Amino acid sequence: MSHTYIVGFPRIGEQRELKKALENYWSGETDFKAVKAVASTLKERHWRYQQEAGIEFIASNDFSYYDNMLDTAIMLGAIPARFQGLEDEALYFSMARGNKDAVAMEMTKWFNTNYHYIVPELSLNDTYSLNAAKIINEYNEAKALGIKTKINLIGPITFLGLSKRVDRGDTYELFGKILPLYEALLVEIAKLDDTIMIEIDEPIFVKDVAPNVLSLIKPCYDTLCAVSDNIRIVVTTYFEHSCEATRVLVHTPVWGIGLDFLYGEKNFESLQSIAHAGKKLIAGVVDGRNIWKNDITKTTQLLEKIAKTVDKENIIVSSSCSLLHTPFTLKYEEKMDAEIKNWLSYAVEKLDEVSLVSKLFFHETLSEEDKKALQSNKEANTRRATSTRIHNQAVQNRVANFSRLEREGDYETRIKIQKERLGYRDLTTTTIGSFPQTPEVRKARADFKKGAICLEAYEKEMKNYIDDCVAFQEECGLEVLVHGEPERNDMVEYFGEQLEGYGFSQNGWVQSYGSRCVKPPFIYGDISRPKPMTVAWMTYAQSKTQKIMKGMLTGPVTILNWSFVRDDMPRADVSKQIAVALCDEVADLQKAGIKMIQVDEAAFKEGYPLRSENIPEYERWAVRDFKISVSTAWKETQIHTHMCYSEFNDIIRTIEAMDADVISIETARSGNELLKIFKEVGYKQEVGPGVYDIHSPRIPTVEEMVEQINLLLEVLPKEQLWINPDCGLKTRKWEEVKPSLINMVKAVKEVRATLAD
Ligand code: GLN
Numbered sequence: 001m002s003h004t005y006i007v008g009f010p011r012i013g014e015q016r017e018l019k020k021a022l023e024n025y026w027s028g029e030t031d032f033k034a035v036k037a038v039a040s041t042l043k044e045r046h047w048r049y050q051q052e053a054g055i056e057f058i059a060s061n062d063f064s065y066y067d068n069m070l071d072t073a074i075m076l077g078a079i080p081a082r083f084q085g086l087e088d089e090a091l092y093f094s095m096a097r098g099n100k101d102a103v104a105m106e107m108t109k110w111f112n113t114n115y116h117y118i119v120p121e122l123s124l125n126d127t128y129s130l131n132a133a134k135i136i137n138e139y140n141e142a143k144a145l146g147i148k149t150k151i152n153l154i155g156p157i158t159f160l161g162l163s164k165r166v167d168r169g170d171t172y173e174l175f176g177k178i179l180p181l182y183e184a185l186l187v188e189i190a191k192l193d194d195t196i197m198i199e200i201d202e203p204i205f206v207k208d209v210a211p212n213v214l215s216l217i218k219p220c221y222d223t224l225c226a227v228s229d230n231i232r233i234v235v236t237t238y239f240e241h242s243c244e245a246t247r248v249l250v251h252t253p254v255w256g257i258g259l260d261f262l263y264g265e266k267n268f269e270s271l272q273s274i275a276h277a278g279k280k281l282i283a284g285v286v287d288g289r290n291i292w293k294n295d296i297t298k299t300t301q302l303l304e305k306i307a308k309t310v311d312k313e314n315i316i317v318s319s320s321c322s323l324l325h326t327p328f329t330l331k332y333e334e335k336m337d338a339e340i341k342n343w344l345s346y347a348v349e350k351l352d353e354v355s356l357v358s359k360l361f362f363h364e365t366l367s368e369e370d371k372k373a374l375q376s377n378k379e380a381n382t383r384r385a386t387s388t389r390i391h392n393q394a395v396q397n398r399v400a401n402f403s404r405l406e407r408e409g410d411y412e413t414r415i416k417i418q419k420e421r422l423g424y425r426d427l428t429t430t431t432i433g434s435f436p437q438t439p440e441v442r443k444a445r446a447d448f449k450k451g452a453i454c455l456e457a458y459e460k461e462m463k464n465y466i467d468d469c470v471a472f473q474e475e476c477g478l479e480v481l482v483h484g485e486p487e488r489n490d491m492v493e494y495f496g497e498q499l500e501g502y503g504f505s506q507n508g509w510v511q512s513y514g515s516r517c518v519k520p521p522f523i524y525g526d527i528s529r530p531k532p533m534t535v536a537w538m539t540y541a542q543s544k545t546q547k548i549m550k551g552m553l554t555g556p557v558t559i560l561n562w563s564f565v566r567d568d569m570p571r572a573d574v575s576k577q578i579a580v581a582l583c584d585e586v587a588d589l590q591k592a593g594i595k596m597i598q599v600d601e602a603a604f605k606e607g608y609p610l611r612s613e614n615i616p617e618y619e620r621w622a623v624r625d626f627k628i629s630v631s632t633a634w635k636e637t638q639i640h641t642h643m644c645y646s647e648f649n650d651i652i653r654t655i656e657a658m659d660a661d662v663i664s665i666e667t668a669r670s671g672n673e674l675l676k677i678f679k680e681v682g683y684k685q686e687v688g689p690g691v692y693d694i695h696s697p698r699i700p701t702v703e704e705m706v707e708q709i710n711l712l713l714e715v716l717p718k719e720q721l722w723i724n725p726d727c728g729l730k731t732r733k734w735e736e737v738k739p740s741l742i743n744m745v746k747a748v749k750e751v752r753a754t755l756a757d
């Protein structure tokens with residue numbers, strides 16, 4: 001008997017069926033029954049996949065119409081007042097997406113993944129009550145198909161840790177209110193079957209856990225385990241180690257503990273205490289968040305290492321986390337290069353990996369098919385390890401020896417020269433790079449990709465866009481111009497497509513939030529830049545204006561964070577390769593006459609490790625690689641960067657160390673409160689805090705932007721300030737962008753006039 005376990009399965013559907021069903025329902029084309037029907041089909045299909053692969057522990061309640069945190073809020077009756085009176089799906093989707101009377105609940109990233117969850121809103125005064133319907137129905141749904149599932153729940157401590165208090169204060173103060181509801185839920189679950197297993201996810205334990213939170217673990221799990229004899233509880237964590245929590249959990253009656261041994265190597269330190277307590281160990285050894293084929297031999301060795309401490313019969317082989325973070329199946333990858341495809345494994349393929357690893361580890365007799373699978377797994381791994389497509393000696397040598405970190409001149413010297421050469425004024429107006437992506441531009445790109453139009457026609461279309469875009473910027477009086485990014489579908493994919501070592505999938509969709517999916521490109525080999533990537537567009541755009549045209553690149557850390565990254569090399573080394581490729585682009589742009597270059601690091605902050613112990617190392621290479629990418633810049637070339645957030649309190653020194661001449665950031669919604677840190681630490685470089693919110697279709701008035709600029713001037717001197725929207729404009733319409741920018745320029749004129757008085 002093998003012991004195989006899957007933390008959770010993706011739910012959007014291998015052809016994104018759920019996405020389509022939801023969007024049809026939202027647009028009023030179908031009713032909710034249609035969504036339910038699709039959901040049932042998907043749930044059954046996903047359970048069957050796992051069953052057929054021989055997975056023993058299959059989850060229910062890993063499904064969701066939108067998000068599992070939202071489901072948990074509903075389960076606890078944590079409904080914000082503005083949604084009272086609504087019921088069922090109307091309530092559910094209003095909470096997720098807002099309605100005409102009530103704004104949606106906030107959404108934020110699930111740990112360090114690109115999945116977003118809905119942030120529950122709690123208050124000390126609210127009363128909560130249990131609604132177990134979804135959980136019970138889903139269990140029974142699987143049972144009716146002959147599949148006995150484990151029930152997945154988000155644990156109370158994680159639920160509280162990820163929620164926010166609308167009445168301010170600590171969410172953990174609600175622990176005493178919430179725990180009884182989980183108890184009541186377990187009472188209901190206990191009635192469902194003779195014996196029943198519950199997986200309680202507590203990923204919050206992988207962050208730096210505060211003592212007051214640690215102290216909740218024992219009462220929480222003592223209480224929940226005492227609810228009923230027929231319940232077995234597994235507490236699962238992922239994405240990092242959870243050593244502090246495990247030390248406590250082993251002293252509770254939980255049946256098993258689920259740990260991630262791929263992204264939380266330190267979990268090995270917990271083995272002794274798990275063994276001592278005689279707990280089951282759900283060993284996360286098959287990567288649940290990357291797309292590489294498992295190395296079955298290596299994974300079996302990893303398990304053997306674990307088995308030196310924990311009894312073999314107490315070990316269960318598992319995915320490292322929910323497979324939600326990987327695409328569905330390689331079945332639809334028809335265009336992918338066969339050699340590269342053979343290196344990959346998506347969710348469905350990972351099921352077989354878990355199964356095969358377990359058979360080997362438990363010395364089961366292998367079927368002929370298993371033997372073949374094992375053989376081809378070995379071959380694929382050997383081929384990948386030795387493939388010339390991965391290894392580029394020239395790149396490796398150059399990157400290993402690359403030591404130029406500092407660009408020419410220190411900041412003070414540079415900025416003086418730049419101000420003279422570029423001749424820009426205080427409160428210079430600019431934008432973040434992209435302008436509205438029109439249907440025509442999207443179509444031209446798609447047609448060109450399909451081969452429906454030739455290169456010439458495509459370039460003409462892009463150049464027309466650039467012409468219009470530049471003309472508009474001139475007309476409205478913006479001072480530093482951009483080309484508008486019409487050639488880019490996405491700020492990472494565009495660069496990935498031009499770099500060696502990058503691969504793309506046809507159907508590698510991963511859920512990002514709600515019905516939205518992303519299709520990240522993947523880095524499989526050493527990265528190099530065969531030829532300039534943006535120079536032709538930039539010089540064309542520059543030729544259309546006397547004003548300064550700002551070059552536009554995506555930074556190494558952001559490229560890395562929004563891709564699947566090879567697992568045979570440390571992330572830091574991959575990042576350095578990208579940085580070296582980018583520094584050549586900077587050099588080429590500069591040689592071609594571009595005087596100002598922006599290197600976007602939209603994902604710099606989200607790349608931060610979950611544990612503070614790993615932050616110094618991350619900052620070391622992330623800053624290093626930003627600096628490498630601009631290390632070729634002359635002192636007269638002005639380097640900008642852009643980041644999509646506003647909380648810099650913890651990282652301001654690191655941002656400063658990146659040594660960009662100008663940074664634009666996303667502060668429009670948070671006022672100047674968060675900006676104070678720049679003043680407090682005596683931040684020297686120039687800053688464009690973002691004077692209006694581009695995430696809303698609203699057109700800001702001149703008055704409100706004047707006010708906003710005046711607020712900024714209270715914190716930073718005019719010499720240090722740039723004026724710009726708070727992010728790129730590509731998701732907006734021209735009808736929104738034009739008046740907004742016209743108003744922004746007017747606002748600056750007014751403020752300049754008052755400053756001159
Ligand atoms: N230059 C990019 C743009 O304007 C930056 C986008 C981003 O930071 N997310 O679209």
Ligand code: ZN
Binds near residue numbers: 432643
């Ligand atoms: Zn941004």
